[in-house]
Amino acid sequence: MLFKKKIQNCVIIGSGPAGYSAAVYTARANMNPVLFTGLQPGGQLTTTSDVDNYLGFPKGINGNDLMNNCDKQARRFHTKIINESVSRVVLSNKEGGIHYIFFGEKKCIKSRGVIIATGSTPKFLGKNKEKKFIGLGVSFCATCDGFFHKEKDVAVIGGGDSALEAANYLSKICKRVYLIVRKDHFKASKILQYHISKKNNINVLFCTNITDIVGNDFLEGIKIINSKNKTNKTILISGLFITIGHIPNTEIFKNELDLDEKGYIIVQKGKTTTNKPGVFAAGDVQDPNYRQAITSAGTGCMAALDLEKYLSLCV
Ligand code: NDP
DSSP, X not given: OTTSSOEESOXXXXXXXXXXXXXXXXXXXXXXXXXXXXXXXXXXXXXXXXXOSSTTOTXXXXXXXXXXXXXXXXXXXXXXXXXXXXXEXXXXXSTTOOEEEEETTTEEEEESOEEEOOOEEEOOOOOTTTTTTBTTTEESOHHHHGGGGTTSEEEEEOSSHHHHHXXXXXXXXXXXXXXXXXXXXXXXXXXXXXXXXXXXXXXXXXXXXXXXXXXXXXXXXXXXXXXXXXXXEEEXXXXXXXXXXXXXXXXXXXXXXXXXXXXXXXXXXXXXXXXXTTEEEOGGGGOSSOOOHHHHHHHHHHHHHHHHHHHHHHO
């Protein structure tokens, strides 16, 4: 087996912009990276249609196309890409120590350097039938599922950038979009608020919460309550798009690395260094604030340079 004896220099866990950026930089520095894609190769961007704010694409680029390009770029420099999820890690405390990365059925790869770029996962509302109706009206991805609600009424919940982007996208396909915001104001950026204000078919409901999800075999509607005047209402919709934030994908690292109270990996200020020597974190898994494709790619590059320096000092 390829990995049985060999000790790698660089294993990258995750295949979003952070992971691929780390792969390109480490590969070009002759570190022969091995990259685990996880269950969703390309990460969250593969569920985004138009990426307009990633530099270098004056007309924007489809998220899937962007990630396919990243994959091709990493392969061009001979990154070894494994389409599997890492199930467990054992990370050394010693300078120059060997880290163990487990995957598949009892397979293990050893490496002196690890770059964690596992990203984050969308949050659930925690309502009855929410999980049951995933794919039956409930969705976390407007660009993936919006098409199924052509000329129909849908709702988006959340007041951040993701929610407003989803509402904006859906307004081009659907008859009417209810945008449900629990506060009396948006959290989203002013530019997105401006776009929303120009749409006639987006109905913003501030101070509103979902109390129940309605339907037998599939989503048929939602019950909502206005928290100011306490009025209840049922809205009939074919689609509910839940865009209320994310949880960092750090489950397999929680006994191995220092995490903050929300579960994000703690890195040294201005670096990607974790509390274990040779282990670096990049992208959304260590960034609750910026969470942009371009900042993820930037920290992927930082992790590669941090690892290169680490290896040159300890090997
Ligand atoms: P955010 O955490 O920014 O926003 C989450 C929103 O959901 C908030 O309005 C929050 O309300 C609301 N919310 C949270 N929990 C619930 C709940 N249980 N019920 C109802 N509403 C709830 O997440 P986003 O995914 O929108 O954005 C994450 C990051 O990604 C941000 O930094 C954002 O700027 C960035 N991003 C940037 C994009 C771009 O630049 N094009 C696109 C998408 C995301 P409250 O305000 O009350 O907390």
